[in-house]
Amino acid sequence: MNAPPHVRAETPLISWVEANRQWLVAAIANLRDRLNSNADTGTSIVSADCVQCTASTDFDPALVSLAKMFGLSPFERELLLLLAGLEIDDALRKAFIRISGDPAGRATFGAALAVLVRPHWDALSPDGPLRQWRLMAPEPASALMLSPLRLDERILHFITGVFATDGVLAGMTTRVAGKPAEAEDLPLARRIAAALQSGAVVVLDDGDLAFRRDWLAAIAAASRRDVLWIEARDIPAEPDAVVTAARHVDRELLIGRVIPAINVADGSAQDALALASRLGGGTVWLGAAPAGLDALPSGRRVLRFALPVPTAARLSARLLARWRTLADGRDEAVEAQLDYAARHFHLGSGAIDRLIETVKATEPGRRAETVWQAARAAARGGLDALAQRIETRAMFADIVLPVGQHGMLRDIARQLRQRERVYRDWGFGEKYQLGQGLVALFAGESGTGKTLAAEAIAAQAGLDLYRVDLATLVSKYIGETEKNLKRLFDAADTSGAVLLFDEADALFGKRSEVKDSHDRYANIEIAYLLQRVEAYRGLAVLTTNMKSALDRAFLRRIRFVVNFPVPDQSAREQIWRRQFPPAAPCGEIDFKALAKLNICGGNIRSIAVSAAFKAADAGCAIDQTLLMMAAHEEFAKLERSFSGDRGKAG
Numbered sequence: 001m002n003a004p005p006h007v008r009a010e011t012p013l014i015s016w017v018e019a020n021r022q023w024l025v026a027a028i029a030n031l032r033d034r035l036n037s038n039a040d041t042g043t044s045i046v047s048a049d050c051v052q053c054t055a056s057t058d059f060d061p062a063l064v065s066l067a068k069m070f071g072l073s074p075f076e077r078e079l080l081l082l083l084a085g086l087e088i089d090d091a092l093r094k095a096f097i098r099i100s101g102d103p104a105g106r107a108t109f110g111a112a113l114a115v116l117v118r119p120h121w122d123a124l125s126p127d128g129p130l131r132q133w134r135l136m137a138p139e140p141a142s143a144l145m146l147s148p149l150r151l152d153e154r155i156l157h158f159i160t161g162v163f164a165t166d167g168v169l170a171g172m173t174t175r176v177a178g179k180p181a182e183a184e185d186l187p188l189a190r191r192i193a194a195a196l197q198s199g200a201v202v203v204l205d206d207g208d209l210a211f212r213r214d215w216l217a218a219i220a221a222a223s224r225r226d227v228l229w230i231e232a233r234d235i236p237a238e239p240d241a242v243v244t245a246a247r248h249v250d251r252e253l254l255i256g257r258v259i260p261a262i263n264v265a266d267g268s269a270q271d272a273l274a275l276a277s278r279l280g281g282g283t284v285w286l287g288a289a290p291a292g293l294d295a296l297p298s299g300r301r302v303l304r305f306a307l308p309v310p311t312a313a314r315l316s317a318r319l320l321a322r323w324r325t326l327a328d329g330r331d332e333a334v335e336a337q338l339d340y341a342a343r344h345f346h347l348g349s350g351a352i353d354r355l356i357e358t359v360k361a362t363e364p365g366r367r368a369e370t371v372w373q374a375a376r377a378a379a380r381g382g383l384d385a386l387a388q389r390i391e392t393r394a395m396f397a398d399i400v401l402p403v404g405q406h407g408m409l410r411d412i413a414r415q416l417r418q419r420e421r422v423y424r425d426w427g428f429g430e431k432y433q434l435g436q437g438l439v440a441l442f443a444g445e446s447g448t449g450k451t452l453a454a455e456a457i458a459a460q461a462g463l464d465l466y467r468v469d470l471a472t473l474v475s476k477y478i479g480e481t482e483k484n485l486k487r488l489f490d491a492a493d494t495s496g497a498v499l500l501f502d503e504a505d506a507l508f509g510k511r512s513e514v515k516d517s518h519d520r521y522a523n524i525e526i527a528y529l530l531q532r533v534e535a536y537r538g539l540a541v542l543t544t545n546m547k548s549a550l551d552r553a554f555l556r557r558i559r560f561v562v563n564f565p566v567p568d569q570s571a572r573e574q575i576w577r578r579q580f581p582p583a584a585p586c587g588e589i590d591f592k593a594l595a596k597l598n599i600c601g602g603n604i605r606s607i608a609v610s611a612a613f614k615a616a617d618a619g620c621a622i623d624q625t626l627l628m629m630a631a632h633e634e635f636a637k638l639e640r641s642f643s644g645d646r647g648k649a650g
Contacts, residue, residue: 447602
């Protein structure tokens with residue numbers, strides 16, 4: 001952890017802690033001697049100040065620094081010294097008992113007024129620094145003058161030079177150390193640090209959470225502070241509790257050398273806004289900002305900084321440098337695979353650490369072959385919380401389609417696999433900056449193999465496949481849909497996964513004539529989704545069984561349009577023959593007869609699985625009779641006449 005804020009950078013922390021201890025012991029001894037002298041002579045007040053607040057070129061005691069931070073008077077300074085001394089020095093407690101007459105040795109405000117230097121009544125005012133900043137507080141009693149005073153535990157530890165967390169903030173905050181920025185990022189990190197120093201609220205909403213964490217660590221290091229990480233979901237909802245939390249966060253900013261950062265990714269933006277509106281110091285807002293953030297009651301500036309995404313070359317250099325620091329020897333094969341993975345996945349510092357940990361734990365001879373899968377897992381980030389990951393087991397050999405469609409699917413996989421080489425290594429990305437997004441539309445009836453084709457492409461490229469449920473992203477509240485989509489694509493950009501948007505016509509339908517504000521915002525949502533899909537550096541697959549419902553303007557901007565026809569009899573026979581695993585007990589099956597059933601591949605799979613369960617329950621092989629029974633049930637589910645469709649199958 002960092003040294004206290006009043007400790008100069010050139011002062012060794014251990015030396016400062018020892019010097020602070022010696023100073024505090026001497027100051028308490030001075031106060032103790034004065035109280036003993038007062039008790040012996042009967043004098044009520046001695047004007048000598050036991051806390052010296054003159055600046056020192058070599059050493060600033062914690063209590064002196066605290067007094068300067070909060071503008072404490074000599075009486076208030078010495079009151080804190082007295083309360084701290086009563087906690088840690090038995091001799092001072094005995095001296096205070098003699099002079100105050102309280103057998104418990106508790107300091108009341110009345111006793112403090114009688115024995116400390118230059119007393120003033122407003123030191124106990126709720127608006128005074130002692131109580132406003134929760135440095136100390138009177139315990140409930142019938143009379144304020146007789147109330148015992150209690151020193152805040154965090155302040156006691158600060159005065160004694162001991163690092164401690166604030167109990168009020170426990171469960172809501174976590175302290176995170178800063179990490180120096182790379183040379184290219186240092187100027188921007190310093191600019192943001194200067195904005196925070198001026199008390200601004202800085203919004204960081206670019207990239208995924210890991211990307212923002214890395215930048216936040218760099219900003220903290222540029223400020224020579226730590227991060228006080230605040231989860232929005234942990235912010236109390238009660239107004240009084242929010243006020244108290246805000247005061248303690250602001251206090252920690254001063255005495256704890258931290259930058260408060262509120263993460264709203266998985267929490268309530270309104271709770272976060274309630275806290276931010278109460279804070280007085282520089283604050284970082286992580287995530288999409290609500291409209292109310294630009295109109296804080298304090299009138300503080302709200303600044304947004306565009307965070308540059310690191311290039312593939314920088315990511316590779318960062319990963320290789322980290323690996324060479326921790327690896328047990330050079331391995332060119334492993335380093336080549338790490339370089340290749342870094343140029344495809346956008347790995348933050350946390351993902352890099354997870355990747356290296358996995359590779360290091362692998363046998364040396366197998367490390368190179370594990371790099372890609374380890375990088376793929378490390379780069380997933382928060383995407384699992386936003387979409388459904390599909391295990392990709394299908395291959396191109398499993399897909400039955402006409403030759404032309406089969407070739408288009410392989411072209412998609414080829415472009416996905418070679419994007420980094422063409423656009424970055426060969427410079428095509430600089431020459432043609434627009435139209436780099438890889439978008440494919442799969443059109444066809446349900447069960448014709450659209451999802452299976454997406455699986456095969458992802459498997460061929462060695463990438464994850466995520467199915468996106470548009471119903472969970474579209475919101476009736478204006479602006480919320482765009483925020484949800486931004487979260488999805490920010491997380492997906494890290495992994496480069498294949499995104500599958502099922503039934504895309506639900507959102508990519510023909511844009512309506514603008515008759516009111518709802519129509520206008522609906523069209524904006526559609527345009528925003530298409531913009532993000534086109535800019536996505538991975539593959540976005542849109543599926544529909546109503547191609548005619550799609551807007552023509554959208555179709556012109558989609559690179560691949562693959563039509564999935566209903567399989568003919570020959571194709572259906574191939575599909576039937578591929579349904580049964582080698583371990584499945586198959587009896588006599590007439591595939592040519594089954595192929596006469598006019599159904600799609602998805603229905604064929606359902607019939608095969610249903611028949612397998614019937615066979616397992618009966619303890620027999622899967623045969624034609626069971627398959628026809630299962631087919632009859634499938635046709636009933638489809639509300640179609642089985643006898644009319646089976647031809648000569650029956």
